[in-house]
Amino acid sequence: MPRRFIVLIVGALTLNVPAAAQERGPGQLRPRPGTGRQPEFPPPTILDYHPRSTLVVPAHPVPRARFPVVDFHGHPPALTSEEAINRVGAAMDSLNLQVMVNASGSSGDRLIQQIAAVNASRYKDRFVMFTTLNLRDVGPGSGTRIAAQLEADVKAGAVGVGEIGKGFGLSFRKTDGTRLKLDDPELDPVWETAARLKIPVFIHVGDPAEFFQPIDYQNERWLELALFPDRRYQDRSRFPSFEELTAERDRLFARHPRTIWVVAHLGWHANDLARLGRMFDSMPNLYSEVGAVLYDLGRQPRTAREFFIKYQDRLLFGKDSFQPDEYPYYWRVFETNDEYFDYYRDYHAFWKLYGMGLPDSVLQKIYHENARKIVPGIPRGG
Numbered sequence: 117m118p119r120r121f122i123v124l125i126v127g128a129l130t131l132n133v134p135a136a137a138q139e140r141g142p143g144q145l146r147p148r149p150g151t152g153r154q155p156e157f158p159p160p161t162i163l164d165y166h167p168r169s170t171l172v173v174p175a176h177p178v179p180r181a182r183f184p185v186v187d188f189h190g191h192p193p194a195l196t197s198e199e200a201i202n203r204v205g206a207a208m209d210s211l212n213l214q215v216m217v218n219a220s221g222s223s224g225d226r227l228i229q230q231i232a233a234v235n236a237s238r239y240k241d242r243f244v245m246f247t248t249l250n251l252r253d254v255g256p257g258s259g260t261r262i263a264a265q266l267e268a269d270v271k272a273g274a275v276g277v278g279e280i281g282k283g284f285g286l287s288f289r290k291t292d293g294t295r296l297k298l299d300d301p302e303l304d305p306v307w308e309t310a311a312r313l314k315i316p317v318f319i320h321v322g323d324p325a326e327f328f329q330p331i332d333y334q335n336e337r338w339l340e341l342a343l344f345p346d347r348r349y350q351d352r353s354r355f356p357s358f359e360e361l362t363a364e365r366d367r368l369f370a371r372h373p374r375t376i377w378v379v380a381h382l383g384w385h386a387n388d389l390a391r392l393g394r395m396f397d398s399m400p401n402l403y404s405e406v407g408a409v410l411y412d413l414g415r416q417p418r419t420a421r422e423f424f425i426k427y428q429d430r431l432l433f434g435k436d437s438f439q440p441d442e443y444p445y446y447w448r449v450f451e452t453n454d455e456y457f458d459y460y461r462d463y464h465a466f467w468k469l470y471g472m473g474l475p476d477s478v479l480q481k482i483y484h485e486n487a488r489k490i491v492p493g494i495p496r497g498g
């Protein structure tokens with residue numbers, strides 16, 4: 117652990133870091149009345165301070181989406197028993213989730229087992245399965261072998277690939293000990309097979325850029341980095357930089373223009389939508405989904421609304437972790453013009469959300485039409 121990080125954690129615990137000892141941002145340079153004055157009471161920690169909002173404005177909670185939704189980024193519990201399927205299905209009914217893509221990809225027997233269990237249940241038209249790829253220990257010949265497995269899984273009923281996890285790019289090593297780069301030519305046959313089979317490749321690349329930055333008091337994700345050791349990618353001897361990784365990713369997408377790519381989490385560019393827009397402009401084969409980045413959309417409702425309208429044919433709804441009570445936050449941001457309401461996870465964001473008030477025609481594309489367009493295997497009806 118870097119020494120600087122330890123000092124910051126200890127400082128936060130003992131509440132002894134004087135305000136002046138912290139570097140200040142550009143907006144805070146001018147002296148203000150009371151500069152240098154110290155609070156008379158012990159300041160609360162980042163975990164303690166939860167001011168009650170006194171703002172009184174209309175509020176329109178949305179427990180159920182206005183149109184049927186395909187969750188492109190589903191991670192339900194394993195769909196191997198009728199009980200599990202019924203439990204997830206009942207939660208989906210109440211949220212107006214019509215179809216869930218099981219993006220916890222499975223392969224071989226496990227895939228066949230889940231497809232059989234779903235087909236035997238009363239929710240058989242409500243789930244589709246993606247397959248997974250084993251990208252560990254890639255060496256000469258791996259590409260053809262993985263492509264063959266992919267083809268077999270699609271024959272067995274998988275309708276897409278993914279979610280390919282962040283280990284690919286961040287940490288997976290090849291048999292020769294080097295990091296497996298996202299655009300390693302060994303894997304070309306895999307991506308070309310997906311193109312030939314006309315199935316999308318759903319890929320999670322990296323993590324928020326702040327996870328690659330120094331863990332100081334200017335880092336927007338300080339709390340998350342302090343809570344989760346496995347999200348710290350500051351060590352360049354072990355991890356590529358955010359820019360190195362995204363450059364590999366963009367070369368990969370550009371080299372396989374016939375493959376339908378769905379980059380997860382808005383490519384971790386929800387805080388810079390213009391950058392994602394440039395990717396959409398230059399890569400007609402690229403789509404993205406909104407899982408786990410609602411905090412960034414809800415803090416820029418006007419920019420996000422314009423972006424969603426402009427790229428309405430390229431965006432998909434996805435949630436990521438399956439917590440039924442969290443979906444309504446997405447409905448409320450997308451469907452209403454509500455102001456300054458709570459988000460659900462303090463370590464993602466310490467700020468409030470605002471509604472984007474998306475038009476119905478755009479909502480329908482993002483909620484289900486675009487997913488159906490790129491995954492013909494999603495059941496119609498309902």
Ligand SMILES: [Zn+2]
Pocket residue numbers: 189191219279320436437
């Ligand atoms: Zn995921």
